Amino acid sequence: MTAASAAGVPERLTALVQALRSHGIRIGTGETVDAGQALEALGLADRERVREGLAAALLHSEGQRPVFDPVFELYFPRGIGAPDALGGSSDSGRGFDRDDLRDRLVAALAADDQALLAQLAAEAVDGMGGYGTRPGSGGTGGSDGWSSHQTLSRLRPETLLARVLAGIRQGSAESAEGEFTDRLTADEIRRRIENFRALVGTEARRRVAERRGTDEIARRAIAPTADRVDFLVAGRAQLDELRRSVQPLARKLATRLAARRRRAARGRIDLRRTLRGSLSTGGIPMRPVLRRRRPARPELVLLCDVSGSVAGFANFTMLLVQALHDQFSKVRVFAFVNRVDEVTDLIARGTADPEGLGSRIISGAAVTGYHGSSDYGSALGEFAERYADAVTSRSTVFLLGDARTNMSDPNVPALRAVAARARQVYWLNPERRAQWQTGDSAAGTYAELVEMYECRNVRQLSALITRLLPV
Numbered sequence: 001m002t003a004a005s006a007a008g009v010p011e012r013l014t015a016l017v018q019a020l021r022s023h024g025i026r027i028g029t030g031e032t033v034d035a036g037q038a039l040e041a042l043g044l045a046d047r048e049r050v051r052e053g054l055a056a057a058l059l060h061s062e063g064q065r066p067v068f069d070p071v072f073e074l075y076f077p078r079g080i081g082a083p084d085a086l087g088g089s090s091d092s093g094r095g096f097d098r099d100d101l102r103d104r105l106v107a108a109l110a111a112d113d114q115a116l117l118a119q120l121a122a123e124a125v126d127g128m129g130g131y132g133t134r135p136g137s138g139g140t141g142g143s144d145g146w147s148s149h150q151t152l153s154r155l156r157p158e159t160l161l162a163r164v165l166a167g168i169r170q171g172s173a174e175s176a177e178g179e180f181t182d183r184l185t186a187d188e189i190r191r192r193i194e195n196f197r198a199l200v201g202t203e204a205r206r207r208v209a210e211r212r213g214t215d216e217i218a219r220r221a222i223a224p225t226a227d228r229v230d231f232l233v234a235g236r237a238q239l240d241e242l243r244r245s246v247q248p249l250a251r252k253l254a255t256r257l258a259a260r261r262r263r264a265a266r267g268r269i270d271l272r273r274t275l276r277g278s279l280s281t282g283g284i285p286m287r288p289v290l291r292r293r294r295p296a297r298p299e300l301v302l303l304c305d306v307s308g309s310v311a312g313f314a315n316f317t318m319l320l321v322q323a324l325h326d327q328f329s330k331v332r333v334f335a336f337v338n339r340v341d342e343v344t345d346l347i348a349r350g351t352a353d354p355e356g357l358g359s360r361i362i363s364g365a366a367v368t369g370y371h372g373s374s375d376y377g378s379a380l381g382e383f384a385e386r387y388a389d390a391v392t393s394r395s396t397v398f399l400l401g402d403a404r405t406n407m408s409d410p411n412v413p414a415l416r417a418v419a420a421r422a423r424q425v426y427w428l429n430p431e432r433r434a435q436w437q438t439g440d441s442a443a444g445t446y447a448e449l450v451e452m453y454e455c456r457n458v459r460q461l462s463a464l465i466t467r468l469l470p471v
Contacts, residue, residue, distance in 0.1 A: 009039060009044070010036065012075045012076060013032070013035060013036060013039065013054075013075075014032070015075055015214070015215060015218075016054070016071060016072065016075040016076075017032050017035070017058065018215075019071050019074075019075070019215065019218035019219060019222075020058065020067065020068065020071055022218075022219050023067045023071075023219075023222065023224060023225065023228070024224070024225060024227070024228055024459065025058075025059070025060075025064050025067065025068070025225075026060070027058050031057060031058055032058075034057040034058075035053075035054050035057040035058050037057075038053040038054060038056070038057045039053065039054070041053075047076065047078065050076060051069070051072055051076070054068075054072065055068055055072075063225065063226065063241070063245070064225060066223065066225065067222060067223070067224070067225050070201075070202060070205065070222050070223075071218050071222055073202045073205070073206060074205060074206060074209050074214050074217060074218050075214060075218070077206050078118060078122075078206075079122075080210065081210070082122075082126050096123075096126075096127035096128070098127070098128070098154070098155070101120060101123060101124060101127070101155070102155065102160065104116070104120060105117075105120050105155075105157060105160060105196070106160050106163050106164050106167060107167070108120055109160065109164045109189060109192050109193065109196065110164050110167050110168050112192060117192075117195070117196050117199055118199055118203075120196075121196060121199035121200045121202070121203045122203050124151050124155050124200060124203075125146050125148070125151050125200060125203045125204050125207060126146075126207075128150065128151045128154040128155060129146040129147050129148065129150050129151035129200075129204055129207075130145070130146055131145055131146070131147055131150060132145065145207075145208055145211065145212075146203075146204045146207040146208055147204060148197075148200045148201040148203075148204035148205075151200050151204065152197055152200055155200075157193050157196055157197065158193055160193070161186065161189055161190065161193065164189050165186060165189060205217055205221050208221070226238050226241040226242050226245065226458065227242075227245070227457060227458035227459045227462075228457050228458075228459055229457055230430070230456045230457055231309075231310075231312050231313035231316070231430045231456060231457060232309045232310070232312075232313070232402075232430050232431065232456070233309075234312055239312050239316070240355065242316050242458060243316065243319065243355060245458070246316070246319045246320055246323055247323055249320065249323075249458070249462060250320055250323030250324050252462075253320075253324060253462060253465055253466060254324055254326070254327055256466050257324070257327050257466070257469060258327075260466075269288050274287075274288050298328055298329065298394055298395070298396055298423070299328060299329055299330040299331075299332075299392065299394050299395045299396070300321065300328045300330070300331045300332075300395070300396055300398070300469075301331075301332050301333075301334070301390055301391055301395050301396070301397045301398070301422070302317070302318060302321055302331075302332070302333045302334065302397075302398050302400065303334045303336065303340070303379075303383060303397065303398070303399050303400070304317065304318060304333065304334065304335050304336070304399075304400040304401070305335075305336060305337070305374055305376075305379075305400060305401030305402070306335045306336070306337060306358065306361055306362070306367060307337040307372070307373065307374040308374070310374075310400075310401055310402050310430060311358050312358075313400065313430040313455075314335070314400045314401070315357050315358050315361075316458070316461075317398075317400055317428070317461065318333055318335075318343075318347055318357065319347070319357065320461070320465070321333070321398075322347045322348065324465075327469070329394075331344065332344050332390050333347055334383060334387065334390070335361050335365055335367050336367050336374075336379035336382075336383070337367045337368045337372065337373070337374050337375070337379070338367075338368060338369050338371065338372075338373065338374060338375035338378050338379060339366055339367055339368060339369045339378070339379065339382060340367070340379050340382045340383045340386065340387065341365040341366045341367050342365075342387070342390075343361050343364075343365050346360050346361060346364055346365065373406045374401070374404065374405070374406060375405065375406065375408045376401065376403060376404075376405045376408070376410055376411070376442065376446075377405060377408050377409040377410050377411030377414070378408065378411070380411050380414035380415050380418070381411045381414040383414070383418065384414040384417045384418055388417075388421065391418055391421040391422045392421065392422075392423075393421070393422075393423055394423055395421075395422045395423055396422065396423055396424045396425075396426070396468075396469070397418060397419075397422045397424070397425045397426070398425075398426050398427075398428060399425065399426070399427040399428070399450070400427075400428050400430075401427075401429070401430075402429055402430060402431045402441065402443070403427070403429060403436070403441055403442050403443040403446050403452075404439070404440050404441050404442075405440055405441075405442050406440055407440050410442040410445055410446065412445060412446075412449065415446060415449050415450065416449055419449055419450055424451075425449075425450040425451070426450065426451050426452075426453065426464075426468050427446060427447070427450050427451065427452040427453070428452075428453055428455040428461070428464065429443055429452055429453065429454055429455060430455055430456055431443070431454070431456070432454065432456065433454045436452075453468075
């Protein structure tokens with residue numbers, strides 16, 4: 001790290017902490033002080049030691065690293081400016097040569113040379129990632145911005161897999177035949193290529209941050225943690241990460257629910273009996289009398305739309321409730337697209353394979369009829385008719401779905417009948433509130449009958465479950 005970058009280290013550290021907080025990572029004053037002491041002890045000579053020291057002081061779990069690492073790269077960058085500031089490009093002064101860079105990238109991937117890969121990523125962004133030209137500046141330094149997508153589209157590092165494998169096989173054949181098979185696989189080369197793609201993204205963000213401001217890019221250009229990703233746009237990898245978080249999250253929520261139940265068991269003040277008892281003290285309520293609650297675990301009913309992009313939200317919530325089943329006297333789960341079927345047993349049997357829950361429901365339950373589009377009116381009507389006994393005065397019903405009826409009848413009377421039988425009905429909608437009652441959405445209509453809440457990510461879901469679940 002250069003002397004120039006070392007200047008203002010306290011300011012960089014506090015800005016880093018603020019950026020991490022903006023992404024939902026809780027960092028207190030004490031942890032910030034610990035991070036400062038770690039910097040003082042480690043020094044600034046070894047950048048990777050600085051990274052790991054700050055991560056150890058500031059983070060609470062390994063799952064926060066995908067946010068921490070790119071933010072760290074912005075506030076403690078490898079260098080400043082064009083690739084020359086990073087050690088100089090071999091192409092400087094003679095123009096950019098894409099084929100030469102690809103050749104050097106093959107060698108770097110084969111050797112797993114991290115320093116060279118970082119340098120090549122910087123050269124690639126500088127040579128192929130710039131777009132637009134600022135008037136009067138000239139050269140690559142005059143670009144309006146830098147794009148990792150544009151860089152990777154032109155460089156196409158994924159097409160180098162065969163060349164890297166061929167080069168390593170040729171080298172291993174000269175030294176120890178068959179050693180490559182044991183030491184390195186094609187999956188390892190793919191991993192290195194993915195890491196290089198990440199380096200390109202990091203370099204592009206760094207260059208843009210120098211132009212537009214580090215704080216802004218740290219807030220807007222860093223992917224959020226999995227618990228802040230909208231269910232409707234979450235990719236496969238993010239959904240897999242969410243499924244892995246079900247059990248830890250369930251333990252945390254169970255602890256909160258147990259604490260609420262202990263507080264509620266003490267009961268509320270019985271004003272009438274308290275005032276009557278205060279007659280002996282001249283009307284001063286010295287000894288409050290509590291209205292004791294009868295301990296009884298509530299029943300929970302889930303009615304989940306498992307169609308389309310809503311399925312990820314429904315599946316995660318079903319798995320979470322299954323993990324919390326000990327907190328309730330009875331849990332029954334129903335799934336629907338345009339027909340309703342009970343899937344309580346499917347969820348219980350599939351706890352060891354949460355990834356396949358959606359396919360098990362679609363293949364093992366009668367949730368679709370003559371078409372594959374969601375039909376809330378038909379599903380609610382069938383539920384009210386076939387499964388009326390599932391809802392009692394002790395039942396809390398959670399409806400999960402976006403309330404988009406595909407222009408079919410929303411069947412309001414059916415929902416009214418369910419609400420009349422239940423203790424409470426809540427609707428969790430994974431769409432933004434601004435999208436309710438737009439297009440084919442009947443969210444506004446349903447919200448007039450039951451309490452409907454925006455629930456777009458795990459963070460919101462956790463808060464709602466803690467607040468809404470009965471005790």
